[in-house]
Amino acid sequence: MNTVKSPIYKVIFHNNNKLYELYARAIYQSDMYGFIEVEEFVFGEATQLVVNPGEEKLKNEFNGVTRSYIPMHSIVRIDEVEKEGTGKILETEGGSNVRSFPLPGGRPVNRGPEGE
Structure with missing residues (x-):
C-alpha cells in the first residue's frame, strides 16, 4: 500500500520585533493582495514528557x-521539510540588519508654499 504524506512547511517570519518559526501543512498565496495564508499548524506531540x-x-x-x-x-523564508521541528518565537536584537521593505503610500513630502 502506497501512502502519500502531505508536505510540511517551515515558515519563518517577523512579527512585532520577534522572529517566528512555525510548521504547517498548507501554505498558499492569499486572495488578499500581499499576504500568504498559512493553515493546518503542526506542533509537537502532546504526549511528550518534556515541555518546551x-x-x-x-x-x-x-x-x-x-x-x-x-x-x-514579513516572510523571511519558507522551506518544505521532511518532518516538523520545534516551533519557536525568538526576540530580535535592536541592532538587527533586517528591515521591512518600504510600502507605497507613505507620508507626502512637504514641497513648500506652492505645494500646499
Missing part, C-alpha cells in the same frame, strides 16, 4: 487559529 516553553508560547498564541494571513514582506 518556547513552543508552548507559540501554541498559546495560535490556539484557536485555523488560518493566519502573514504579510509577504
Whole structure:
C-alpha cells in the first residue's frame, strides 16, 4: 500500500520585533493582495514528557487559529521539510540588519508654499 504524506512547511517570519518559526501543512498565496495564508499548524506531540516553553508560547498564541494571513514582506523564508521541528518565537536584537521593505503610500513630502 502506497501512502502519500502531505508536505510540511517551515515558515519563518517577523512579527512585532520577534522572529517566528512555525510548521504547517498548507501554505498558499492569499486572495488578499500581499499576504500568504498559512493553515493546518503542526506542533509537537502532546504526549511528550518534556515541555518546551518556547513552543508552548507559540501554541498559546495560535490556539484557536485555523488560518493566519502573514504579510509577504514579513516572510523571511519558507522551506518544505521532511518532518516538523520545534516551533519557536525568538526576540530580535535592536541592532538587527533586517528591515521591512518600504510600502507605497507613505507620508507626502512637504514641497513648500506652492505645494500646499
